Amino acid sequence: MAKKKREEDQGGGGGGWINTFADLMNLLLCFFVLLFSMSTVDADKYEQLVTSMTESINIFQGGGSAIGEGAFVSSGTDQLVSISEYFNEYENSGEDSQKTEDQKDQDNGNQNQQGNQSTGDKPLDDQAKAEEEFRAKQEAEEKEKAEQLYEQLAENASQQDIEDLININKDKKNQFVQISLNGALLFESGDVEIKKNMMPLMSKVGDILKRYADHRIKIEGHTDDVPISGKYKNNMMLSTARANTVFEYLVNKKKMDPKKSEIEISGMGEYDPVATNRTSKGRAQNRRVEIKIYTSK
Numbered sequence: 001m002a003k004k005k006r007e008e009d010q011g012g013g014g015g016g017w018i019n020t021f022a023d024l025m026n027l028l029l030c031f032f033v034l035l036f037s038m039s040t041v042d043a044d045k046y047e048q049l050v051t052s053m054t055e056s057i058n059i060f061q062g063g064g065s066a067i068g069e070g071a072f073v074s075s076g077t078d079q080l081v082s083i084s085e086y087f088n089e090y091e092n093s094g095e096d097s098q099k100t101e102d103q104k105d106q107d108n109g110n111q112n113q114q115g116n117q118s119t120g121d122k123p124l125d126d127q128a129k130a131e132e133e134f135r136a137k138q139e140a141e142e143k144e145k146a147e148q149l150y151e152q153l154a155e156n157a158s159q160q161d162i163e164d165l166i167n168i169n170k171d172k173k174n175q176f177v178q179i180s181l182n183g184a185l186l187f188e189s190g191d192v193e194i195k196k197n198m199m200p201l202m203s204k205v206g207d208i209l210k211r212y213a214d215h216r217i218k219i220e221g222h223t224d225d226v227p228i229s230g231k232y233k234n235n236m237m238l239s240t241a242r243a244n245t246v247f248e249y250l251v252n253k254k255k256m257d258p259k260k261s262e263i264e265i266s267g268m269g270e271y272d273p274v275a276t277n278r279t280s281k282g283r284a285q286n287r288r289v290e291i292k293i294y295t296s297k
Contacts, residue, residue, distance in 0.1 A: 139174070145295040146174035153177055153208065153293070160204040176218075176294040179205060183222070183242065183287030190228050192241040194249065202246070206254035209261075209291065216262040216294040219243045224283035225270040240267025246289055 150170045157163040157179075167180040186198050194202060209217065221239030232238040243265040250256045256263065275282035 142174040142295060146170050146177060149177045149212075149293065149295055153179065156208045156211070160208065162201060162204050165201055166205065171292075174295065176292045178290050178292045179208075181205070181246075181289045181291070182284070183289055184284045186289060187242060187287075190230055190232070190238070192232075192238065192245050194245060202249055203253070205291070206250050206256070209250060209293070210254055210256060212293050213256060213261045214297050216264075216296065218264045218266065218292040218294070219246050220265075220272075220290045220292065221246075221267045222272060222274075222286060222288050222290065223270050224273070224286045225277045226283065234269065236267050236269035236271075238267075239269050240265070242289060243267055246291070 147170070150168065153168050154163070157166060157168060165182075165185070168177065169180065170177050181201075186194055186202075188195065221241070221243035223235040223239045225235070228235060228238060232241060247258075247263060247265045250263065251258060270277070270286065273282075273286045274288070275285040277283050277286060
């Protein structure tokens, strides 16, 4: 019985190393699998990487021959510098490309803005051109009206046989045509009453003005610069009173309606001379009454 028990003990102890061996094999298998998985490389991608780096930066001296021979890089320090330069150049190229893209966007924006502006300027140019054409047409119409009015007044004065006693002038801006009466003929010095021998002249002038009763009419009195004394304190008051005398004659004697004709009066005194006040002839020309007949109704 003792011998049988010793044999069983030997048989049970002999089976223990198998478990240990199996565990070791398992560990070795896992280790080699791990090494194999770490050493697996995509050959196509690796070749593309090596080619790209060889062409872009000189990492491998000798290029493809170095790889084929299995030789590694001779100088690690140089390659680190090359790699650093490569990444710096890559970053700078990225910034430059970004700046280039931004500049392109800005240029495109400026071109679009200029295009929009030029497109927007076109209606403005058309509008300015239309306004200019309208002004030119309006000025041409006003000039034609002024010339017609001037010719009519000159013809009327000739028919009344007073063309030598009055002056008819056309405004430079074609706004009106005026009849100028010599103040020395109409009035005594410092007086505002029309001379009796000038009444026939005023009557004929009134007849002419009645034909243009639908126009705006303005009567202006003018004097020389010689100071006056007496009833009127200054030449401004005297010129206004003389204009008012002509106005009253047209309304009371010729029955012109101030509302219909829009008759206005004003005194200019010595402040709008047509000749020099240094000579007697010039002062006589400045003493006048102007009747302006406007082309607009």
